[in-house]
Amino acid sequence: MGLKEEINRRRTFAIISHPDAGKTTLTEKFLLYGGAIAQAGAVKGKKNSRHAVSDWMEIEKQRGISVTSSVMQFQYGGYCINILDTPGHQDFSEDTYRTLMAADSAVMVIDASKGVENQTRKLFKVCVMRHIPIFTFINKMDREARNPFDLIDQIENELGIQTYPVNWPIGCGKEFKGVYDRDKRHIIAFSSDSEMAFGKHKVAMEEVELSDPALDSMLGEHLHQTLSDDIELLDGASDEFDLEKVRKGQLSPVFFGSALTNFGVEPFLERFLEMTTSPTPRVSSEGVIDPFDPDFSAFVFKIQANMNKAHRDRITFLRVCSGKFDKEMDVLHVQGNKKMRLSQPQQIMAQEREIIDEAYAGDIIGVFDPGIFAIGDTICSPKRKFEFEPIPTFAPEHFMRVRQKDTLKRKQFVKGATQIAQEGAIQIFQEPETGMEEVIIGVVGVLQLEVFEYRMKNEYNVELFKESLSYSHIRWIDNKDIDVKKLKLSSDTKLVQDFRGNYLLLFTSEWNIRWALEKNEGLELSEFNRGA
Ligand code: GDP
Secondary structure (H helix, E strand, O other), X not given: OOHHHHHHOEEEEEEEEOOOOOHHHHHHHHHHHXXXXXXXXXXXXXXXXXXXXXXXXXXXXXXXXOOOOOEEEEEEOOEEEEEEEOOOOHHHHHHHHHHHHHOOEEEEEEEOOOEXXXXXXXXXXXXXXXXXXXXXXXXXXXXXXXXXXXXXXXXHHHHOOEEEEOEEEEOOHHHOOEEEEOOOXXXXXXXXXXXXXXXXXXXXXXXXXXXXXXXXXXXXXXXXXXXXXXXXXXXHHOOOOOHHHXXXXXXXXXXXXXXXXXXXXXXXXXXXXXXXXXXXXXEEOOEEEOOOOOOOEEEEXXXXXXXXXXXXXXXXXXXXXXXXXXXXXXXXXXXXXXEEOOEEEEEEEOOEEEEOOEEEOOOEEEEEEOOOOOOOOEEEOOOOOOOXXXXXXXXXXXXEEEEEOOHHHHHHHHHHHHHHHHOOOOEEEEOOOOOOOOEEEXXXXXXXXXXXXXHHXXXXXXXXXXXXXXXXXXXXXXXXXXXXXXXXXXXXXXXXXXXXOOXXXXXXXXXXXXXXHHHOOOOOEEOOEOOO
Protein backbone atom coordinates (compact mmCIF):
# COMPACT_ATOMS: atom_id res chain seq x y z
CA MET A 1 0.00 0.00 0.00
CA GLY A 2 1.28 3.45 -0.87
CA LEU A 3 1.63 6.42 1.44
CA LYS A 4 -1.61 7.97 0.27
CA GLU A 5 -3.69 4.81 0.80
CA GLU A 6 -2.17 4.22 4.22
CA ILE A 7 -2.98 7.73 5.41
CA ASN A 8 -6.41 7.73 3.81
CA ARG A 9 -7.51 4.66 5.72
CA ARG A 10 -6.54 6.09 9.11
CA ARG A 11 -9.15 7.21 11.62
CA THR A 12 -7.94 8.77 14.85
CA PHE A 13 -10.53 9.67 17.45
CA ALA A 14 -11.10 10.13 21.16
CA ILE A 15 -13.95 8.73 23.21
CA ILE A 16 -15.39 11.09 25.78
CA SER A 17 -18.00 10.45 28.44
CA HIS A 18 -19.07 11.03 31.99
CA PRO A 19 -17.64 8.24 34.19
CA ASP A 20 -19.75 5.05 33.96
CA ALA A 21 -21.55 5.94 30.75
CA GLY A 22 -19.80 3.00 29.09
CA LYS A 23 -16.67 4.32 27.41
CA THR A 24 -14.50 1.37 28.43
CA THR A 25 -17.15 -1.15 27.43
CA LEU A 26 -17.67 0.49 24.03
CA THR A 27 -13.92 0.61 23.40
CA GLU A 28 -13.73 -3.06 24.23
CA LYS A 29 -16.53 -3.87 21.81
CA PHE A 30 -14.75 -1.95 19.06
CA LEU A 31 -11.73 -4.12 19.70
CA LEU A 32 -13.93 -7.21 19.60
CA TYR A 33 -15.41 -6.22 16.23
CA GLY A 34 -11.96 -5.30 14.97
CA GLY A 35 -10.73 -8.78 15.86
CA ALA A 36 -8.11 -7.31 18.19
CA ILE A 37 -9.51 -9.35 21.07
CA ALA A 38 -11.23 -12.70 20.68
CA GLN A 39 -13.80 -12.31 23.38
CA ALA A 40 -15.20 -9.38 25.27
CA GLY A 41 -14.35 -9.39 28.93
CA ALA A 42 -10.68 -9.73 28.08
CA VAL A 43 -10.05 -6.06 28.72
CA LYS A 44 -11.92 -5.98 31.99
CA GLY A 45 -10.40 -9.27 33.10
CA LYS A 46 -6.96 -7.90 32.48
CA LYS A 47 -7.64 -4.74 34.39
CA ASN A 48 -4.76 -5.39 36.78
CA SER A 49 -2.15 -6.02 34.15
CA ARG A 50 -3.49 -3.11 32.19
CA HIS A 51 -3.00 -0.90 35.19
CA ALA A 52 0.60 -2.00 35.30
CA VAL A 53 1.09 -0.52 31.86
CA SER A 54 -1.02 2.56 31.72
CA ASP A 55 -1.70 3.53 35.27
CA TRP A 56 1.57 4.10 36.89
CA MET A 57 0.75 5.56 40.19
CA GLU A 58 -0.36 4.29 43.56
CA ILE A 59 -2.46 7.36 44.09
CA GLU A 60 -4.38 6.48 41.02
CA LYS A 61 -5.01 2.93 42.15
CA GLN A 62 -6.12 4.15 45.55
CA ARG A 63 -8.60 6.50 44.04
CA GLY A 64 -9.58 4.18 41.24
CA ILE A 65 -9.44 6.84 38.59
CA SER A 66 -7.55 6.94 35.39
CA VAL A 67 -5.04 9.76 35.54
CA THR A 68 -3.52 9.36 32.15
CA SER A 69 -5.03 8.46 28.87
CA SER A 70 -4.04 5.53 26.77
CA VAL A 71 -3.97 4.85 23.08
CA MET A 72 -4.92 1.79 21.09
CA GLN A 73 -4.74 0.76 17.47
CA PHE A 74 -6.78 -1.85 15.63
CA GLN A 75 -8.06 -2.64 12.14
CA TYR A 76 -11.66 -2.82 10.99
CA GLY A 77 -13.13 -3.06 7.51
CA GLY A 78 -9.96 -1.83 5.83
CA TYR A 79 -9.60 1.10 8.24
CA CYS A 80 -6.69 1.52 10.60
CA ILE A 81 -8.15 2.94 13.78
CA ASN A 82 -6.42 4.80 16.60
CA ILE A 83 -8.54 5.25 19.71
CA LEU A 84 -7.48 7.77 22.29
CA ASP A 85 -8.92 7.10 25.70
CA THR A 86 -9.52 10.24 27.75
CA PRO A 87 -9.38 10.38 31.52
CA GLY A 88 -12.81 11.04 32.90
CA HIS A 89 -11.93 12.66 36.18
CA GLN A 90 -12.58 16.37 36.29
CA ASP A 91 -9.17 17.20 37.69
CA PHE A 92 -7.55 16.10 34.49
CA SER A 93 -9.32 18.26 31.99
CA GLU A 94 -5.97 19.56 30.83
CA ASP A 95 -4.69 16.12 29.93
CA THR A 96 -7.97 15.53 28.17
CA TYR A 97 -7.57 18.72 26.21
CA ARG A 98 -4.19 17.61 25.00
CA THR A 99 -5.52 14.21 24.07
CA LEU A 100 -8.22 15.87 22.03
CA MET A 101 -5.51 17.88 20.25
CA ALA A 102 -4.22 14.58 18.92
CA ALA A 103 -7.65 13.37 17.76
CA ASP A 104 -9.40 14.19 14.51
CA SER A 105 -12.87 13.53 15.89
CA ALA A 106 -14.65 12.55 19.08
CA VAL A 107 -17.23 9.96 20.08
CA MET A 108 -19.43 11.12 22.93
CA VAL A 109 -20.98 8.30 24.92
CA ILE A 110 -24.18 9.14 26.80
CA ASP A 111 -26.05 6.97 29.28
CA ALA A 112 -29.62 6.68 27.96
CA SER A 113 -31.13 6.78 31.44
CA LYS A 114 -29.11 9.79 32.58
CA GLY A 115 -28.70 11.93 29.50
CA VAL A 116 -26.11 14.70 29.38
CA GLU A 117 -24.05 14.72 32.58
CA ASN A 118 -21.56 17.12 34.12
CA GLN A 119 -18.39 15.72 32.66
CA THR A 120 -20.04 15.31 29.26
CA ARG A 121 -20.61 19.06 29.22
CA LYS A 122 -17.01 19.91 30.06
CA LEU A 123 -15.50 17.51 27.56
CA PHE A 124 -17.92 18.61 24.92
CA LYS A 125 -16.78 22.22 25.35
CA VAL A 126 -13.23 21.18 24.68
CA CYS A 127 -14.28 19.44 21.45
CA VAL A 128 -16.10 22.58 20.37
CA MET A 129 -12.96 24.65 20.94
CA ARG A 130 -11.22 22.41 18.44
CA HIS A 131 -14.10 22.33 15.91
CA ILE A 132 -13.73 18.59 15.47
CA PRO A 133 -16.60 16.32 14.39
CA ILE A 134 -18.53 14.92 17.36
CA PHE A 135 -20.50 11.68 17.10
CA THR A 136 -23.01 10.70 19.77
CA PHE A 137 -23.57 7.14 20.93
CA ILE A 138 -26.53 6.83 23.27
CA ASN A 139 -25.67 3.79 25.31
CA LYS A 140 -27.40 1.38 27.72
CA MET A 141 -30.56 1.06 25.65
CA ASP A 142 -30.90 -2.43 27.17
CA ARG A 143 -31.96 -0.65 30.37
CA GLU A 144 -34.89 1.62 31.06
CA ALA A 145 -34.06 4.66 28.97
CA ARG A 146 -35.38 8.16 28.70
CA ASN A 147 -37.54 8.97 25.74
CA PRO A 148 -35.21 9.27 22.73
CA PHE A 149 -36.81 12.56 21.65
CA ASP A 150 -36.13 14.01 25.10
CA LEU A 151 -32.51 12.85 24.93
CA ILE A 152 -32.04 14.49 21.55
CA ASP A 153 -33.65 17.70 22.80
CA GLN A 154 -31.40 17.76 25.80
CA ILE A 155 -28.27 17.34 23.69
CA GLU A 156 -29.35 20.13 21.39
CA ASN A 157 -30.40 22.54 24.12
CA GLU A 158 -27.77 21.89 26.75
CA LEU A 159 -24.81 21.40 24.48
CA GLY A 160 -25.91 23.74 21.76
CA ILE A 161 -25.24 21.46 18.81
CA GLN A 162 -27.60 20.34 16.08
CA THR A 163 -28.19 16.61 15.90
CA TYR A 164 -29.05 14.11 13.24
CA PRO A 165 -30.28 10.74 14.46
CA VAL A 166 -28.74 8.28 12.00
CA ASN A 167 -30.69 5.48 13.57
CA TRP A 168 -33.55 5.25 16.00
CA PRO A 169 -34.13 2.78 18.83
CA ILE A 170 -36.96 0.30 18.79
CA GLY A 171 -37.94 -0.16 22.42
CA CYS A 172 -35.65 -0.13 25.39
CA GLY A 173 -34.77 -2.35 28.32
CA LYS A 174 -35.67 -6.00 27.69
CA GLU A 175 -37.76 -4.77 24.79
CA PHE A 176 -34.79 -3.22 22.94
CA LYS A 177 -35.25 -5.04 19.65
CA GLY A 178 -33.10 -3.13 17.27
CA VAL A 179 -32.62 0.16 15.51
CA TYR A 180 -34.23 1.72 12.51
CA ASP A 181 -31.72 2.90 9.91
CA ARG A 182 -33.11 6.19 8.64
CA ASP A 183 -30.95 6.33 5.57
CA LYS A 184 -31.58 2.83 4.28
CA ARG A 185 -35.11 2.87 5.73
CA HIS A 186 -34.88 -0.59 7.15
CA ILE A 187 -34.76 -2.19 10.52
CA ILE A 188 -31.72 -3.81 12.00
CA ALA A 189 -33.02 -6.39 14.44
CA PHE A 190 -30.63 -7.84 16.97
CA SER A 191 -30.62 -11.21 18.57
CA SER A 192 -28.23 -12.88 20.91
CA ASP A 193 -27.72 -16.61 21.01
CA SER A 194 -27.87 -17.14 24.72
CA GLU A 195 -28.13 -15.18 27.94
CA MET A 196 -24.85 -16.69 29.11
CA ALA A 197 -22.80 -15.45 26.20
CA PHE A 198 -24.42 -12.03 26.31
CA GLY A 199 -22.12 -9.45 24.85
CA LYS A 200 -19.08 -11.68 24.70
CA HIS A 201 -19.41 -12.38 21.02
CA LYS A 202 -20.58 -10.45 18.02
CA VAL A 203 -24.32 -10.14 17.93
CA ALA A 204 -26.50 -11.53 15.14
CA MET A 205 -28.23 -8.90 13.03
CA GLU A 206 -31.06 -9.21 10.59
CA GLU A 207 -32.16 -6.50 8.18
CA VAL A 208 -35.90 -6.20 7.73
CA GLU A 209 -37.73 -3.86 5.38
CA LEU A 210 -40.14 -1.41 6.93
CA SER A 211 -42.94 -2.81 4.76
CA ASP A 212 -42.31 -6.41 5.79
CA PRO A 213 -45.57 -7.89 7.13
CA ALA A 214 -43.56 -9.94 9.60
CA LEU A 215 -42.73 -6.75 11.56
CA ASP A 216 -45.87 -6.86 13.64
CA SER A 217 -45.03 -10.25 15.01
CA MET A 218 -41.33 -9.42 15.34
CA LEU A 219 -41.74 -6.20 17.25
CA GLY A 220 -45.20 -6.61 18.67
CA GLU A 221 -48.02 -4.35 17.63
CA HIS A 222 -47.27 -1.68 20.21
CA LEU A 223 -43.59 -1.19 19.34
CA HIS A 224 -44.38 -1.30 15.64
CA GLN A 225 -46.92 1.49 16.05
CA THR A 226 -44.53 3.57 18.17
CA LEU A 227 -41.86 3.16 15.53
CA SER A 228 -44.17 4.30 12.74
CA ASP A 229 -45.17 7.36 14.77
CA ASP A 230 -41.56 8.13 15.65
CA ILE A 231 -40.47 7.92 12.02
CA GLU A 232 -43.16 10.32 10.98
CA LEU A 233 -42.15 12.78 13.68
CA LEU A 234 -38.46 12.45 12.88
CA ASP A 235 -38.83 12.90 9.17
CA GLY A 236 -40.94 15.98 9.77
CA ALA A 237 -38.90 17.63 12.48
CA SER A 238 -35.22 16.84 12.48
CA ASP A 239 -32.37 18.66 10.78
CA GLU A 240 -31.21 17.58 7.34
CA PHE A 241 -28.10 15.49 7.20
CA ASP A 242 -25.17 17.62 6.08
CA LEU A 243 -21.71 16.07 6.01
CA GLU A 244 -20.06 19.48 5.78
CA LYS A 245 -21.65 20.48 9.06
CA VAL A 246 -20.62 17.19 10.63
CA ARG A 247 -17.02 17.77 9.57
CA LYS A 248 -17.07 21.24 11.12
CA GLY A 249 -18.48 19.97 14.40
CA GLN A 250 -21.80 21.76 13.96
CA LEU A 251 -24.03 18.71 13.54
CA SER A 252 -23.66 15.57 15.62
CA PRO A 253 -24.82 12.28 14.09
CA VAL A 254 -26.60 10.30 16.81
CA PHE A 255 -26.72 6.53 17.19
CA PHE A 256 -28.45 4.29 19.72
CA GLY A 257 -27.25 1.02 21.16
CA SER A 258 -26.03 -1.02 24.05
CA ALA A 259 -22.33 -1.58 24.41
CA LEU A 260 -22.93 -4.30 26.98
CA THR A 261 -25.02 -6.53 24.70
CA ASN A 262 -23.30 -5.31 21.48
CA PHE A 263 -26.65 -4.20 20.08
CA GLY A 264 -26.00 -1.33 17.72
CA VAL A 265 -22.24 -1.32 18.13
CA GLU A 266 -21.39 -2.50 14.64
CA PRO A 267 -23.94 -0.30 12.83
CA PHE A 268 -22.42 2.62 14.72
CA LEU A 269 -18.84 1.69 13.96
CA GLU A 270 -19.51 1.27 10.24
CA ARG A 271 -21.31 4.53 9.71
CA PHE A 272 -19.03 6.49 12.00
CA LEU A 273 -15.93 5.35 10.11
CA GLU A 274 -17.50 6.41 6.82
CA MET A 275 -18.57 9.82 8.10
CA THR A 276 -15.55 10.85 10.12
CA THR A 277 -12.40 12.21 8.53
CA SER A 278 -9.05 10.75 7.66
CA PRO A 279 -6.13 12.63 9.28
CA THR A 280 -6.64 16.39 9.05
CA PRO A 281 -4.07 19.07 8.14
CA ARG A 282 -2.36 20.85 11.04
CA VAL A 283 -1.22 24.44 11.40
CA SER A 284 2.49 25.20 11.83
CA SER A 285 4.88 28.13 11.72
CA GLU A 286 5.35 27.29 8.02
CA GLY A 287 1.64 27.32 7.30
CA VAL A 288 -0.67 24.34 6.96
CA ILE A 289 1.02 20.95 6.93
CA ASP A 290 -0.77 18.48 4.71
CA PRO A 291 -0.98 14.94 6.14
CA PHE A 292 0.02 13.58 2.72
CA ASP A 293 3.21 15.66 2.69
CA PRO A 294 5.87 12.93 2.34
CA ASP A 295 8.15 14.51 4.97
CA PHE A 296 7.54 13.14 8.42
CA SER A 297 6.31 15.47 11.16
CA ALA A 298 4.70 14.98 14.58
CA PHE A 299 4.03 16.79 17.83
CA VAL A 300 4.22 15.75 21.48
CA PHE A 301 0.81 15.73 23.14
CA LYS A 302 1.40 13.59 26.15
CA ILE A 303 4.25 12.49 28.36
CA GLN A 304 3.83 9.60 30.70
CA ALA A 305 6.45 9.18 33.36
CA ASN A 306 7.83 6.14 35.03
CA MET A 307 5.78 3.38 33.53
CA ASN A 308 8.59 1.28 34.85
CA LYS A 309 9.65 2.66 38.18
CA ALA A 310 12.94 0.76 38.24
CA HIS A 311 14.12 2.62 35.16
CA ARG A 312 12.49 5.95 35.81
CA ASP A 313 11.83 6.33 32.11
CA ARG A 314 9.33 8.44 30.33
CA ILE A 315 7.24 7.62 27.32
CA THR A 316 6.49 10.55 25.09
CA PHE A 317 3.45 10.22 22.86
CA LEU A 318 3.58 11.75 19.42
CA ARG A 319 0.78 12.35 17.01
CA VAL A 320 2.13 11.84 13.51
CA CYS A 321 0.85 14.75 11.39
CA SER A 322 2.41 14.10 8.01
CA GLY A 323 4.27 11.51 5.99
CA LYS A 324 5.66 8.26 7.21
CA PHE A 325 7.79 7.48 10.20
CA ASP A 326 10.47 4.85 9.89
CA LYS A 327 12.35 3.68 12.95
CA GLU A 328 15.73 3.94 11.20
CA MET A 329 15.22 7.53 10.14
CA ASP A 330 16.88 10.61 11.59
CA VAL A 331 14.52 13.25 12.87
CA LEU A 332 14.88 16.79 14.12
CA HIS A 333 13.62 17.75 17.56
CA VAL A 334 12.86 21.36 16.67
CA GLN A 335 12.67 22.88 20.17
CA GLY A 336 15.89 21.19 21.21
CA ASN A 337 17.44 21.91 17.78
CA LYS A 338 18.85 18.42 17.78
CA LYS A 339 19.02 15.68 15.18
CA MET A 340 18.33 12.25 16.62
CA ARG A 341 16.79 8.83 16.23
CA LEU A 342 13.68 8.12 18.20
CA SER A 343 14.35 5.38 20.65
CA GLN A 344 12.15 2.27 20.95
CA PRO A 345 9.18 3.58 18.98
CA GLN A 346 6.12 1.70 20.08
CA GLN A 347 2.41 1.46 19.69
CA ILE A 348 -0.22 -0.02 21.90
CA MET A 349 -2.11 -2.62 19.89
CA ALA A 350 -5.22 -3.55 21.81
CA GLN A 351 -3.61 -4.21 25.16
CA GLU A 352 -0.07 -5.05 24.16
CA ARG A 353 2.80 -2.69 23.63
CA GLU A 354 4.74 -3.44 20.48
CA ILE A 355 7.89 -2.01 19.00
CA ILE A 356 7.04 -0.70 15.56
CA ASP A 357 9.02 -0.17 12.37
CA GLU A 358 6.82 2.41 10.75
CA ALA A 359 3.86 4.68 11.30
CA TYR A 360 1.81 7.06 9.18
CA ALA A 361 0.08 10.41 9.55
CA GLY A 362 -2.79 9.89 11.96
CA ASP A 363 -0.95 7.33 14.06
CA ILE A 364 0.12 7.77 17.64
CA ILE A 365 3.51 6.49 18.66
CA GLY A 366 5.19 6.34 22.00
CA VAL A 367 8.96 6.83 22.16
CA PHE A 368 11.44 6.44 24.95
CA ASP A 369 12.29 9.87 26.33
CA PRO A 370 15.41 10.56 28.36
CA GLY A 371 13.78 13.78 29.59
CA ILE A 372 14.22 16.10 26.63
CA PHE A 373 10.74 16.52 25.22
CA ALA A 374 8.02 18.85 26.44
CA ILE A 375 4.32 18.99 25.61
CA GLY A 376 3.75 20.68 22.27
CA ASP A 377 7.25 20.05 20.86
CA THR A 378 7.63 19.38 17.16
CA ILE A 379 9.62 16.51 15.70
CA CYS A 380 10.10 16.41 11.95
CA SER A 381 12.25 15.30 9.07
CA PRO A 382 15.67 17.05 9.23
CA LYS A 383 14.92 18.44 5.76
CA ARG A 384 12.41 20.75 7.38
CA LYS A 385 12.22 23.01 10.38
CA PHE A 386 8.89 24.31 11.62
CA GLU A 387 6.90 24.29 14.81
CA PHE A 388 3.32 23.17 15.18
CA GLU A 389 0.98 25.58 16.91
CA PRO A 390 1.57 25.41 20.64
CA ILE A 391 -0.97 23.55 22.72
CA PRO A 392 -2.61 26.15 24.91
CA THR A 393 -2.42 25.45 28.62
CA PHE A 394 -5.33 25.90 30.94
CA ALA A 395 -5.05 28.66 33.50
CA PRO A 396 -4.16 27.06 36.84
CA GLU A 397 -6.51 27.80 39.71
CA HIS A 398 -4.58 26.46 42.68
CA PHE A 399 -1.15 27.56 43.78
CA MET A 400 1.39 26.33 46.27
CA ARG A 401 4.88 27.54 47.15
CA VAL A 402 7.33 24.67 47.58
CA ARG A 403 10.98 24.03 48.40
CA GLN A 404 12.97 20.98 49.39
CA LYS A 405 13.30 20.12 53.10
CA ASP A 406 16.81 18.84 52.69
CA THR A 407 18.97 21.55 51.14
CA LEU A 408 21.40 18.93 49.83
CA LYS A 409 18.67 17.65 47.52
CA ARG A 410 18.50 20.80 45.47
CA LYS A 411 19.54 19.06 42.27
CA GLN A 412 16.85 16.40 42.58
CA PHE A 413 14.30 19.05 43.46
CA VAL A 414 15.03 21.08 40.33
CA LYS A 415 15.10 17.98 38.14
CA GLY A 416 11.86 16.57 39.52
CA ALA A 417 9.95 19.83 39.35
CA THR A 418 11.22 20.55 35.83
CA GLN A 419 10.44 17.09 34.49
CA ILE A 420 6.97 16.98 35.99
CA ALA A 421 6.31 20.42 34.51
CA GLN A 422 7.52 19.26 31.07
CA GLU A 423 4.98 16.46 31.26
CA GLY A 424 2.36 19.14 31.64
CA ALA A 425 1.03 17.88 34.99
CA ILE A 426 1.88 21.12 36.74
CA GLN A 427 3.09 24.58 35.80
CA ILE A 428 6.07 26.13 37.53
CA PHE A 429 6.47 29.81 38.30
CA GLN A 430 9.25 31.74 39.93
CA GLU A 431 9.36 35.05 41.64
CA PRO A 432 11.60 37.38 39.62
CA GLU A 433 15.22 37.32 40.67
CA THR A 434 14.95 34.25 42.84
CA GLY A 435 16.51 31.05 41.59
CA MET A 436 14.94 27.62 41.62
CA GLU A 437 15.40 27.54 45.42
CA GLU A 438 11.73 27.91 45.80
CA VAL A 439 9.04 27.72 43.17
CA ILE A 440 5.34 28.32 42.89
CA ILE A 441 3.42 25.38 41.51
CA GLY A 442 0.17 26.05 39.70
CA VAL A 443 -2.38 23.36 38.84
CA VAL A 444 -5.83 23.18 37.34
CA GLY A 445 -7.19 20.65 39.84
CA VAL A 446 -6.13 20.19 43.48
CA LEU A 447 -5.50 16.48 43.02
CA GLN A 448 -2.52 17.37 40.86
CA LEU A 449 -0.86 19.04 43.87
CA GLU A 450 -1.10 15.74 45.72
CA VAL A 451 0.19 13.90 42.70
CA PHE A 452 3.13 16.29 42.51
CA GLU A 453 4.06 15.86 46.14
CA TYR A 454 3.71 12.10 45.91
CA ARG A 455 5.88 11.85 42.85
CA MET A 456 8.58 14.16 44.21
CA LYS A 457 8.87 11.88 47.21
CA ASN A 458 8.61 8.54 45.45
CA GLU A 459 10.45 9.17 42.24
CA TYR A 460 12.91 11.90 43.15
CA ASN A 461 13.25 11.22 46.84
CA VAL A 462 12.59 14.82 47.77
CA GLU A 463 10.41 15.89 50.68
CA LEU A 464 8.79 19.27 50.38
CA PHE A 465 7.99 22.24 52.54
CA LYS A 466 4.72 23.58 51.19
CA GLU A 467 2.74 26.68 51.69
CA SER A 468 -0.66 27.05 50.05
CA LEU A 469 -1.26 30.36 48.44
CA SER A 470 -4.61 32.03 48.15
CA TYR A 471 -4.28 33.03 44.49
CA SER A 472 -6.98 31.73 42.23
CA HIS A 473 -6.54 33.63 38.97
CA ILE A 474 -3.59 33.95 36.68
CA ARG A 475 -2.97 36.23 33.73
CA TRP A 476 -0.07 36.38 31.32
CA ILE A 477 1.18 39.90 30.60
CA ASP A 478 0.99 40.28 26.84
CA ASN A 479 2.78 43.65 26.58
CA LYS A 480 6.35 42.99 25.51
CA ASP A 481 7.65 46.53 26.05
CA ILE A 482 6.46 47.22 29.54
CA ASP A 483 8.49 47.67 32.71
CA VAL A 484 6.79 45.11 34.89
CA LYS A 485 8.42 46.45 38.02
CA LYS A 486 6.59 49.73 37.59
CA LEU A 487 3.12 48.19 37.47
CA LYS A 488 0.69 49.43 40.10
CA LEU A 489 -0.62 46.33 41.82
CA SER A 490 -2.66 45.68 44.91
CA SER A 491 -0.71 44.18 47.80
CA ASP A 492 -2.26 40.76 47.30
CA THR A 493 -1.26 40.52 43.65
CA LYS A 494 1.98 38.77 42.80
CA LEU A 495 4.31 39.12 39.84
CA VAL A 496 5.94 35.86 38.68
CA GLN A 497 7.67 34.37 35.64
CA ASP A 498 7.08 31.10 33.85
CA PHE A 499 9.95 28.87 32.75
CA ARG A 500 10.19 30.65 29.43
CA GLY A 501 10.73 33.96 31.22
CA ASN A 502 7.28 35.37 30.43
CA TYR A 503 5.79 37.62 33.12
CA LEU A 504 2.48 36.84 34.77
CA LEU A 505 0.33 38.09 37.55
CA LEU A 506 -1.34 36.02 40.23
CA PHE A 507 -4.57 37.43 41.63
CA THR A 508 -6.84 36.48 44.49
CA SER A 509 -10.03 37.55 42.73
CA GLU A 510 -11.57 38.78 39.49
CA TRP A 511 -11.97 42.11 41.19
CA ASN A 512 -8.20 42.50 41.53
CA ILE A 513 -7.75 41.80 37.83
CA ARG A 514 -10.09 44.66 36.97
CA TRP A 515 -8.29 46.88 39.46
CA ALA A 516 -4.92 46.17 37.83
CA LEU A 517 -6.33 46.90 34.38
CA GLU A 518 -7.85 50.17 35.54
CA LYS A 519 -4.72 51.39 37.31
CA ASN A 520 -2.32 50.46 34.52
CA GLU A 521 -3.41 51.92 31.26
CA GLY A 522 -2.47 49.83 28.23
CA LEU A 523 -1.82 46.69 30.27
CA GLU A 524 -2.83 43.62 28.28
CA LEU A 525 -3.56 40.40 30.11
CA SER A 526 -4.50 37.02 28.74
CA GLU A 527 -5.81 33.88 30.31
CA PHE A 528 -3.89 31.48 28.13
CA ASN A 529 -0.25 30.91 27.75
CA ARG A 530 -0.03 31.21 24.01
CA GLY A 531 3.23 29.38 24.20
CA ALA A 532 5.19 32.26 22.67
P1 GDP B 1 -16.77 4.17 31.68
O1 GDP B 1 -16.54 4.67 33.07
O2 GDP B 1 -17.48 5.18 30.84
O3 GDP B 1 -15.56 3.61 31.01
O4 GDP B 1 -17.85 3.00 31.84
P2 GDP B 1 -17.70 1.42 31.77
O5 GDP B 1 -17.57 0.96 30.36
O6 GDP B 1 -16.68 0.96 32.74
O7 GDP B 1 -19.16 1.00 32.24
C1 GDP B 1 -19.67 1.35 33.50
C2 GDP B 1 -20.69 0.30 33.94
O8 GDP B 1 -21.79 0.32 33.05
C3 GDP B 1 -20.12 -1.11 33.90
O9 GDP B 1 -20.67 -1.83 34.98
C4 GDP B 1 -20.64 -1.65 32.58
O10 GDP B 1 -20.79 -3.06 32.58
C5 GDP B 1 -21.98 -0.97 32.45
N1 GDP B 1 -22.38 -0.80 31.06
C6 GDP B 1 -21.63 -0.32 30.03
N2 GDP B 1 -22.36 -0.33 28.89
C7 GDP B 1 -23.58 -0.81 29.21
C8 GDP B 1 -24.78 -1.06 28.46
O11 GDP B 1 -24.87 -0.86 27.25
N3 GDP B 1 -25.84 -1.54 29.16
C9 GDP B 1 -25.78 -1.79 30.50
N4 GDP B 1 -26.87 -2.28 31.08
N5 GDP B 1 -24.69 -1.58 31.23
C10 GDP B 1 -23.58 -1.09 30.60
